[in-house]
Amino acid sequence: MSEFDHTPVRGVQFDLVDLPPEGLDLEGTLPAAEIGLEDEERVRYTAPVSYRIHLEPINGGNDLLVRGSVSTELESICDRCERPYGWKIDTNDVCHEFENAFGTTIDLSDGLREDILMAFPQHFLCKEECLGLCPRCGANWNDGPCDCPEDSPQDDPENPWAALDQLAPQK
């Protein structure tokens, strides 16, 4: 083993013995489950997690700064149309500090997992302009309009404009 060989002990755990003053670049991939990212009802991890990080001694060489990027691929169910779609996370917001890190095993699992979870959108949408499902017949409006009648004004008594909408030219 060379002086700066930082092969992970397990997952993204590294025995941090020594670092060159300018730091060290590391990259690798590992299964999402290995850093605690489990498939959920509306999310599935379809690719391993890839990381590219820079380890740098800071604070007089006592502490460690880890910066870099992490990415993975996922499949989700669209909140509007209920269809599965693929998407990616690629964030370069990785930034973690470890105090008195040298001579210890540092574990990046929690940090990288949080970096991935922070990159989740508030809503899963197959596309920004997803048209969703018809509330009456359940047809996917992304495939085209369904045969349901246009909403009549009585359907929405709260909307004073509904009657006017009926007069609007059809698209």
Ligand SMILES: [Zn+2]
């Ligand atoms: Zn959708």
Ligand SMILES: [Zn+2]
């Ligand atoms: Zn319909």
